[in-house]
Amino acid sequence: AGGFQGGEGESVGAEWYIENVMEELDAPNEYFYNSSTNTLYYYHNGTAPPSALDEFVAVRSSVLFNLTGNITNVTFAGVEFADTAITYLEAHGLPSGGDWSLQRIGALTLWTARNVLIAECNFTRIDGIAISLNGYARHVTIADNDFSWLGESAIASWGYTRGLEEVLPGAGPDGRSGEQPRGTLVANNMVREVGIFEKQSSMYFQAQSAQTRLVDNIFFNGPRAAINVNDGFGGDNHLRGNLLLNTCRESGDHGPYNSWDRVPYITTVGNGSASIIPAYQRIYNNFIIGTYQVQEGIDTDDGSSYYATTDNFFVYGDNGMKNDFGGHDNHHIGNVYAYVANAWTFCCLSGADDIFANNSVILRGNRGYDSDCNLPAGTEGMIVENNAIYTINGQINGNDNVCGMSFAEWQSQGHDPGTHIYARPTDDEIIAMGKKLLNEMNKN
Numbered sequence: 001a002g003g004f005q006g007g008e009g010e011s012v013g014a015e016w017y018i019e020n021v022m023e024e025l026d027a028p029n030e031y032f033y034n035s036s037t038n039t040l041y042y043y044h045n046g047t048a049p050p051s052a053l054d055e056f057v058a059v060r061s062s063v064l065f066n067l068t069g070n071i072t073n074v075t076f077a078g079v080e081f082a083d084t085a086i087t088y089l090e091a092h093g094l095p096s097g098g099d100w101s102l103q104r105i106g107a108l109t110l111w112t113a114r115n116v117l118i119a120e121c122n123f124t125r126i127d128g129i130a131i132s133l134n135g136y137a138r139h140v141t142i143a144d145n146d147f148s149w150l151g152e153s154a155i156a157s158w159g160y161t162r163g164l165e166e167v168l169p170g171a172g173p174d175g176r177s178g179e180q181p182r183g184t185l186v187a188n189n190m191v192r193e194v195g196i197f198e199k200q201s202s203m204y205f206q207a208q209s210a211q212t213r214l215v216d217n218i219f220f221n222g223p224r225a226a227i228n229v230n231d232g233f234g235g236d237n238h239l240r241g242n243l244l245l246n247t248c249r250e251s252g253d254h255g256p257y258n259s260w261d262r263v264p265y266i267t268t269v270g271n272g273s274a275s276i277i278p279a280y281q282r283i284y285n286n287f288i289i290g291t292y293q294v295q296e297g298i299d300t301d302d303g304s305s306y307y308a309t310t311d312n313f314f315v316y317g318d319n320g321m322k323n324d325f326g327g328h329d330n331h332h333i334g335n336v337y338a339y340v341a342n343a344w345t346f347c348c349l350s351g352a353d354d355i356f357a358n359n360s361v362i363l364r365g366n367r368g369y370d371s372d373c374n375l376p377a378g379t380e381g382m383i384v385e386n387n388a389i390y391t392i393n394g395q396i397n398g399n400d401n402v403c404g405m406s407f408a409e410w411q412s413q414g415h416d417p418g419t420h421i422y423a424r425p426t427d428d429e430i431i432a433m434g435k436k437l438l439n440e441m442n443k444n
Helices: 407-412 427-443
Strands: 031-034 039-042 065-077 080-084 108-119 122-126 131-143 146-148 155-158 185-187 190-192 204-207 213-215 218-220 227-229 238-240 243-245 257-259 281-284 287-290 298-300 307-310 313-316 319-324 330-333 336-340 342-347 355-357 360-363 383-385 388-391 420-423
Touching: 298 307, 298 319, 313 427, 319 330, 319 336, 336 342, 336 427, 342 360
Parallel strands: 065 108, 080 122, 108 131, 122 146, 131 155, 131 185, 146 190, 155 204, 185 213, 190 218, 204 227, 213 238, 218 243, 227 257, 238 281, 243 287, 257 298, 281 307, 287 313, 307 330, 313 336, 319 342, 330 355, 336 360, 355 383, 360 388, 388 420
Antiparallel strands: 031 039
């Protein structure tokens, strides 16, 4: 039954579940229901007997509010959304060229909406998606809410495009009809414990959506990325002032922010005329901690291009900047990367017209920054300059050797101007660097 349960079309999977087996009732909070005798067996979590006031509710509804049609000027304020049924076996669809498959329903489901405010609400024990935003949507604000213990994602935004009407209605390369969520504001939300059932889950997911603002949110404790952008549709998405940590707890090959850009879309967002070139995605003033299986704080994967990542504090993760499979125009400027293995990573003809400048990179060892020496194929036009690189012994590569010469000789030939190599600072000094960066940015 159902779709591909979070994947983009795999017919096999590694994980599976067995439920409602009496012999497996061996841990607190588990239960078994005998449908023949209408008897519920429950493994109580506690040393004292359960209270006689305890209630057990078998929920059946997966959607609490379904707003469909020309919805305008609607406000949800101070509402608690709780106890909805699982939806991961509902019919799924492939939103775009990324890895996700999902369903278009949530506890709060919106279709064709304008000027909707969802504020100071509590979404908890939702066994599917909390908020599902579909098709045309303008000026939806999701602010000051609390999301916890969700079976899937907190917020999913998924539009429509055209061009494949005879084969796959709602899909195709043409996004000029405007049937997408645009101008969505997600601000000051607390999101935690998501993806209890569906591991391809995030605080925020978007596909075929544009001009989103994710501002001053806190996310922690999820199985995969906190934020997943499934395609490069339109662009002009801003990620500002967020705290993201404890992501990728049950998966790898990912980061707290993940994107794919495998399919081009025609929009007018980039420059006002029809083009497959999107407006830049802007990521700035965030504090991102890459614990668990994090590759990079910003995992710009599979062709992701036109990114401006500036003035962020990244802690842990294997790499600073990432490009692969044709990704280009990726600009990392003014960031602090603490305890990373490498300043950047490239794969498969990527990195054209990238910029890596004015960053502070605190490496775990002596290697991980080889200046612009032997950059791989695909990095034509890349600019590397004015960085502060910190190694254990204060020398590039641990031996002051880059491309067969000293770093000073390398720079004298016009390479990597303005970059300096220092001995690694103390933990307290690194924390002070991050605080200074974020405090200065918050003043601006």
